[in-house]
Amino acid sequence: MRRTVLLLSLAAMTLTSCGSKKKIAELEAKNKEIQDLLNTATMKLNTCLAEKNSLTDQVDYLKKNNSDLHNTMATLSSKDAANVEKSLEMIKEKDLKITRLQDALTRKDSVTLALVTSIKRAVGINDPDIEVNVEKGVVYISIADKLLFKSGSYQVSDKAKEVLGKVAAIVKDKPNFECMVEGHTDNVPIKNPVLQDNWDLSVKRATSIVRILQEDFNIEPQRLVAAGRGEYIPLESNDTADGRARNRRTRIYVLPKIDQFYDMIEKEMKNQTK
Incomplete structure (x- = not known):
């Protein structure tokens, strides 16, 4: 009987000990979790404090700058203040002039686009050797020389x-x-009793077209310009037959007179002031 009681007591003590260890393990795990949360909160608090100090420094800096500016403005004489105001007015005036000039240039671009459209419609020729473009x-209208001249x-x-009749209608x-006619050649040398070199050929081709525009289509000669560029502005390499063919061309420019362009800008600026 005594032995049985002793065994029961030992069993009770063992169970009690196991329960205590489990409870301790749970408490230790909970303690670790709380410690991790505390560490995270501490790190966030330190970050917030650092940001607060940085913002405080910035506010102090801005306050000092503001104070310095007020002090500077307060020490300005009436003459200095007038000079500052005059300078600001000059800047505003320059900005206004720039804006008006940009508006005038935009208007010129619109005129150019409309001109390209009207020229393409007027030429009405679907030919890869005739090109209407802007540079x-x-x-300008670019015409391959094989449509205008025989070789050399x-x-x-x-x-x-x-083709020139359609160009004349546009100019009229x-x-x-x-209207400026500009001749271009390839780099193949040419020399004969009439032509000294490609300079001569390009200029004479330009003057030939100018004469037709004047004499056959009654374009006022004071509106016509003849120019030659020789071989010196090629579109492609002269090493191939196709490249040389592309380089032999005549460009006919349709351009506003320079004084009229400035008149257009001046009118635009006047309109802005109304």
């Missing part, structure tokens, strides 16, 4: 007059524009 704000010649072919429709 540096200037509208500056005599305009009869077939070319159909724009009485405030000038």
